[in-house]
Amino acid sequence: MFFHAKRIIFLGFLNIWRHRLRSTLTILGIVFGVCSVIAMLAIGEGASFEALEQIKQLGSHNIILKSVKPPSSESVNTETNRMLEYGLTYKDAERIKNTVPGVEVIVPSRTIRANVTYRKKRVDVNVIGVVPWYLQVSNQKIKKGRFISILETDDHKNVCVLSSNSARRLFTTESPLGKDIKVKSDYYTVIGVMEGSGVATQEAKTGDTDLNLFIPLTAAKSRFGDILVNRSSGSFSMEKVELHQIIVKVQEITAVMASAEVIRGVLKRFHKDIDFEIIVPQRLLEQAERFKRNSNIVLGSIAAISLLVGGIGIMNIMLATVTERTREIGIRRALGAKKRDIIVQFLSETVLLSGSGGLLGLILGITIPFLVTYFADMITIVKIWSVGGAFGISLLIGIVFGIYPAYRAAQMDPIAALRHE
Amino acid sequence: MSIVEVIDLYKEYPLGDHTVEVLHGVDVTIEQGEYVSIMGPSGSGKSTFLNILGCLDQPTQGKYYLGGTDVSTLDDNDLSDIRRERIGFIFQSFNLLPELTVVENIQVPLFYQGTPEEEASERAADLAGIVGLGHRTDHRSNELSGGERQRVAIARAMVNDPLVILADEPTGNLDSKSGQEILRLLDDLKEQKKTIIMVTHDEEIGRRTERTIRFKDGKVLTGPRMPAKSL
Numbered sequence: 001m002f003f004h005a006k007r008i009i010f011l012g013f014l015n016i017w018r019h020r021l022r023s024t025l026t027i028l029g030i031v032f033g034v035c036s037v038i039a040m041l042a043i044g045e046g047a048s049f050e051a052l053e054q055i056k057q058l059g060s061h062n063i064i065l066k067s068v069k070p071p072s073s074e075s076v077n078t079e080t081n082r083m084l085e086y087g088l089t090y091k092d093a094e095r096i097k098n099t100v101p102g103v104e105v106i107v108p109s110r111t112i113r114a115n116v117t118y119r120k121k122r123v124d125v126n127v128i129g130v131v132p133w134y135l136q137v138s139n140q141k142i143k144k145g146r147f148i149s150i151l152e153t154d155d156h157k158n159v160c161v162l163s164s165n166s167a168r169r170l171f172t173t174e175s176p177l178g179k180d181i182k183v184k185s186d187y188y189t190v191i192g193v194m195e196g197s198g199v200a201t202q203e204a205k206t207g208d209t210d211l212n213l214f215i216p217l218t219a220a221k222s223r224f225g226d227i228l229v230n231r232s233s234g235s236f237s238m239e240k241v242e243l244h245q246i247i248v249k250v251q252e253i254t255a256v257m258a259s260a261e262v263i264r265g266v267l268k269r270f271h272k273d274i275d276f277e278i279i280v281p282q283r284l285l286e287q288a289e290r291f292k293r294n295s296n297i298v299l300g301s302i303a304a305i306s307l308l309v310g311g312i313g314i315m316n317i318m319l320a321t322v323t324e325r326t327r328e329i330g331i332r333r334a335l336g337a338k339k340r341d342i343i344v345q346f347l348s349e350t351v352l353l354s355g356s357g358g359l360l361g362l363i364l365g366i367t368i369p370f371l372v373t374y375f376a377d378m379i380t381i382v383k384i385w386s387v388g389g390a391f392g393i394s395l396l397i398g399i400v401f402g403i404y405p406a407y408r409a410a411q412m413d414p415i416a417a418l419r420h421e
Numbered sequence: 422m423s424i425v426e427v428i429d430l431y432k433e434y435p436l437g438d439h440t441v442e443v444l445h446g447v448d449v450t451i452e453q454g455e456y457v458s459i460m461g462p463s464g465s466g467k468s469t470f471l472n473i474l475g476c477l478d479q480p481t482q483g484k485y486y487l488g489g490t491d492v493s494t495l496d497d498n499d500l501s502d503i504r505r506e507r508i509g510f511i512f513q514s515f516n517l518l519p520e521l522t523v524v525e526n527i528q529v530p531l532f533y534q535g536t537p538e539e540e541a542s543e544r545a546a547d548l549a550g551i552v553g554l555g556h557r558t559d560h561r562s563n564e565l566s567g568g569e570r571q572r573v574a575i576a577r578a579m580v581n582d583p584l585v586i587l588a589d590e591p592t593g594n595l596d597s598k599s600g601q602e603i604l605r606l607l608d609d610l611k612e613q614k615k616t617i618i619m620v621t622h623d624e625e626i627g628r629r630t631e632r633t634i635r636f637k638d639g640k641v642l643t644g645p646r647m648p649a650k651s652l
């Protein structure tokens with residue numbers, strides 16, 4: 001029997017080809033099932049890859065504290081020229097350093113919108129006051145020059161590091177290193193340029209966040225003060241925010257969650273309002289991974305249903321085929337084919353059918369992510385296991401849904417089958 | 422040793438809540454190389470008997486020895502083996518596979534025997550030549566005339582070199598000219614000392630055989646066991 005595997009497969013193809021329209025319609029369910037599994041998984045993998053990369057940039061050892069305007073502030077703010085004071089303070093940073101165990105380093109920072117000029121070029125940027133060990137926690141890299149030093153921080157030196165886009169906008173082709181640029185009313189010497197934006201963000205790239213400029217936090221405090229004045233449409237408000245962000249890097253990755261709770265406790269004691277938020281990238285990572293797992297389950301169920309429907313369609317057609325070919329079955333049995341031979345014949349035909357569906361679906365399923373990447377500029381990742389798995393499942397469907405029709409064919413009484421018109 | 426030895430054979434079919442007894446107590450012995458015809462009125466059980474001889478069906482009671490083997494107790498698998506190795510069937514309605522070519526049809530039994538393909542198609546082509554279809558080996562069988570189809574069927578019945586060739590009204594669907602050609606081929610087989618058992622309604626055809634077994638109501642009519650030719 002195995003002698004003739006080639007011939008049985010050939011016979012199967014012959015029968016599929018003879019009824020090509022019917023075969024094509026029959027396998028559509030499998031084609032779309034397999035295709036959608038591979039394509040949707042590839043798109044999902046790509047999206048979650050991008051999300052995970054962003055979260056990893058934030059640092060899995062890090063706890064990020066951010067100042068936020070307390071919810072009650074809006075109503076208070078209606079009283080004219082009241083000063084709104086909120087957010088994280090230098091004291092908070094000090095307290096965390098002194099009371100939270102296992103903290104490796106703390107990076108406070110402050111961000112001010114300001115416009116920067118060099119010769120005739122003028123750009124609105126985020127001026128970020130940071131500490132020299134910022135690079136240690138931020139996963140960011142210097143492209144040219146160097147970052148702010150401790151000495152410059154102690155001396156409140158007017159030095160700055162540009163993000164690559166700020167550098168490009170201000171200097172186009174010139175080398176920015178050593179040049180003096182004007183930030184508001186003071187001149188700062190450029191000592192370095194960052195690779196990329198210099199900051200990690202949770203959000204997908206937005207235009208604004210990559211125009212950054214880093215100066216010593218001490219310089220920021222003495223040049224800009226703690227008070228921000230907003231003038232908008234006649235009204236006028238003042239805000240006092242000492243720090244916009246504190247990144248706390250914890251020594252042990254396993255201690256991150258616990259440390260975050262300790263920090264929350266410490267901060268709550270000294271803040272009446274909820275004027276800060278705590279972002280734990282590790283938790284975001286877990287959420288993202290859980291989301292991915294869940295969406296894979298949903299995807300898997302949809303795929304399972306469409307493949308099931310496809311399988312039932314194939315079974316339906318095979319049952320019809322068996323009835324149509326009753327006479328042939330009778331003839332083959334009379335000439336000495338065993339029940340087993342008949343089962344092999346019909347089962348291999350069903351597997352060929354579902355396998356061709358799987359193959360077509362696989363080709364489509366690989367092509368679609370490719371097109372999505374090309375036209376929609378989205379990352380897509382076609383996992384080998386999804387391709388192999390989907391194809392394997394299509395073969396399995398052929399076997400599962402082919403068994404009953406093949407069994408029916410084999411169980412026919414040869415004499416009755418021979419008499420069949 | 423007889424090729425076919427049937428002893429007190431019964432066959433009944435369940436029909437609703439009772440059974441129809443089609444064969445009751447058939448005894449037949451056929452020797453190697455005999456050319457035997459089976460005749461009798463319609464419904465007398467000839468085809469039923471032939472199907473049992475061909476191991477397509479099993480007796481309800483009684484013994485059937487084919488080439489010395491008791492086949493009345495075998496299971497479906499073993500019966501398939503016997504059909505494949507020892508029986509050659511020729512049907513009234515040809516029963517070829519319409520989508521296959523002449524050569525492919527002839528080699529179907531070899532396919533199930535596991536004969537290597539080249540050997541099988543060579544043998545099939547030879548047989549196509551013997552039955553006079555050497556020029557049509559690659560035609561699909563549904564492109565052939567009735568007489569040609571039956572010649573393919575004869576070639577197919579010979580391809581496994583069977584112990585017996587069973588023919589159920591082989592000329593029943595043919596015009597007399599094609600029928601004569603088929604009978605001539607059977608005569609040739611007889612010359613080669615093949616054992617042939619043929620069901621027919623035609624007395625004239627019956628006279629071409631060496632012996633006629635007459636059926637009536639599921640029984641063999643007893644009488645002088647003499648060759649039909651001398652009647």
Ligand SMILES: Nc1ncnc2c1ncn2[C@@H]1O[C@H](COP(=O)(O)OP(=O)(O)OP(=O)(O)O)[C@@H](O)[C@H]1O
Nearest residue numbers: 434435436441443462463464465466467468469470
């Ligand atoms: N599967 C079956 N179930 C019930 N009855 C059957 C079955 N097969 C055959 N019979 C009955 O057995 C009897 C003999 O049938 P059989 O086909 O052997 O007759 P026959 O001699 O070949 O007739 P004919 O010359 O018309 O071909 C008939 O009455 C038929 O109805």
Ligand SMILES: [Mg+2]
Nearest residue numbers: 467468469589
């Ligand atoms: Mg009959």
